[in-house]
Amino acid sequence: MPKLKKIKTESLRSQVYMQLKSQLMAGVWKAGEKLPSESDLCETFGVSRVTVRAAIQQLEILGLVETQHGGGNFVRDFSTINAMDTLHPLIQISENQDIITVLEYRKIIEKGTIGLVVSKITDHDLACLEDTYTRMIELSTTQDCVQQAAADHQFHYRLAQISQNPLIVKVYELINVILSSAMVDIVGLLGTEMGLRYHRQLIDALKTGDKALCEKLMEDHIEETIQGILHKTKRPLEKTLGTARP
Template sequence: MPKFVKSSLVDQIFDYLQSEILKGTWAPGEKLPSETELAASLDVSRMSLRSAIQRCCAMGLTETRVGEGTFVRDFNLRSYFTELYRLKLLGRNPNEINDMRAILQLGSVRLAMTDSISQEKIGKLEELFHQMEAAADRGDLPKFHELDSDFHRLICSLGNNELLFLIYDAIAELTDDVMHHNVEKSVAAFQGFSRIMEHHKELVESIKTCDMDRFTKAIMGSRERSISYYPNL
């Protein structure tokens, strides 16, 4: 087992635990040794070890269950960004999140239009749009939010770029949270869903006709409206 110096001891323990988890010494779902056992094997205090484990939990690497112990989580980028968002270390400015979402959608659609977009995906996009219309007509806001999230996820998959989609998926909790607020503010400002549905129709039609300028105009118009929803930042 490694020996640790006193300076930045918690950092060194955290680095060790992180390294062991990422290389698979403890598999996802597996329980870590008890604090007493692990502290003894590393020759560190339980207090220092506990601080390092708390950091692992904050980063989404592990989770501590009361009365059971600490377990390795199935780590992914989404859990990482979600924890940072939950701890208010990331995404405190809604306009920055709106900008990030806009950039990822513009990039994905630009890539898609360079090649061709399958009729199957266009059909799925149209179907989601019609389902959103139905939810809007019913005034079913929770269902509308769910469909809206699926709609924009599909847009970000059009470019067939796994890394781009992975980034969008990783920040899904940030973007979904802000999108929900955007929708609610738009419904209040325009007294209904009409403006939102016009925007989504423009996205669908511009993708169907491979009109990048029209798509860009729709995305940037939405961005400008979103900025007005958070004027005091």
């Protein structure tokens, strides 16, 4: 059994997911190898079976593992995926430094994107952003890191669509899996408070049509996220995860 550690705070599927993903990317388990049973993982992490299953499901989405009915969970050979698709998240989103890479890209692109949004946004667009924000608030009271990240991701994707720039939208869709995968890790590490705070300010600034303020808020939002990730990852990942927001 690899050196996985018990979750020291309230059970978080995101913590289990990130530890397992880290071990898989490090090659602890080889392609075709069967993962420890759910019971063994529950005992190792000190969490419920529901939590372990949710983490496994997220790994399935990324193409890292395959669940065989009645047979357990097996490591997929994702080396061919890497060779075929240079934008697959398994290449870039494997270590926390790569999360920073994604955030640096976002800081450049999304600052410019929201600058375009200011002159094109409609009342309907604002209503859609408000709906997404409400969804983020509702999910913030849960432990569902994956759904929390999905709502956050949807907010930013909606801004790309509002920009009405087909190239921005196309590139966003092209690297969608990379962005959404990174978002899960970010929410798992930092929680939802920062995102809620900045998204509220962004919507309000968009309502006033203040382009300079919108650009500054977006830049500040992503820079604060970068600094938060750097602060969290000064310690080993397993220890850091113990302080993640429930």
